[in-house]
Amino acid sequence: SVSAVAVNGLVYAIGGFNFLLVPDTPLSSVEVYDPATDSRSEGVPLPVPRGAAPAVPLGGTIYVARGFGYEGSSYWFMDRMDVFDPQTGRWTQLPSLPTGRSLAAGSVSAEEFLVLGGRNDEAKAFQTLDAAEAYDPTTAVWSALAPLPGPREAPAAVSASGFVWLAGG
Numbered sequence: 001s002v003s004a005v006a007v008n009g010l011v012y013a014i015g016g017f018n019f020l021l022v023p024d025t026p027l028s029s030v031e032v033y034d035p036a037t038d039s040r041s042e043g044v045p046l047p048v049p050r051g052a053a054p055a056v057p058l059g060g061t062i063y064v065a066r067g068f069g070y071e072g073s074s075y076w077f078m079d080r081m082d083v084f085d086p087q088t089g090r091w092t093q094l095p096s097l098p099t100g101r102s103l104a105a106g107s108v109s110a111e112e113f114l115v116l117g118g119r120n121d122e123a124k125a126f127q128t129l130d131a132a133e134a135y136d137p138t139t140a141v142w143s144a145l146a147p148l149p150g151p152r153e154a155p156a157a158v159s160a161s162g163f164v165w166l167a168g169g
Contacts, residue, residue: 002027003106005062009085010034012043013072014064017051017083026051026070030084030127047091050078054106054152056113058137061085063113065135067100077102077120081135098142099131105157107164112136114145117152117169128153 002016011033028050030043034051037094046064053067062084069078081094097115103116113135128151135142152169160167 001070001135003064005057007057007060007062009036012055012062012084012088013068014055014062015046015050015053017068022136023112024051024070025049026135027074035066039122041137044084044089044091047082047093048078048080049125050100053078054118056102056106056108058108058111060087060114063106063135065097065106065113066101066118082135094135095140095142097133097135098144099129099133101129101131104129105152105155105166107157107159107166107169109134109159114157114164116164116166117148117155118119118155127151136157149156 003014004079006010013031016027026049028045032041032043034067040045050067053064056063066078077100079096082091084091101120103117105112116132118129130151132145154165155169157166
């Protein structure tokens, strides 16, 4: 349930869960790997611990949307999106994704952050989603896209050759 992205030659492992604790605990940790020096370091932690959150590199920054949090005795779907700027070392909160979800895929298309599928828990009745939404960083606005051909929970997505490829789920 960790997210990983590469920006400016560095690989960032973001959030996830510590499954050694009971209950499983979301993490705020960010670990940075530099393949040029084969070295690891601690990055700037997430503002709020989370796991299973889609993350993408976009314009030299890292966008992380929603995910699972844990409070008291239950998990909840986070209602926030954050962006990290490696140049300044700062996280900034952005407008929340309209559809509550976790276990979604993230990708980039036409300089927008896409969030695809996932699982929703709005009524405590887990529902797999076919929802697809795009965030435009220049306008700070989310927009709905055509739904996926079918609902998908925990799919993988990649952008290549002008297409977004969605697999599994």
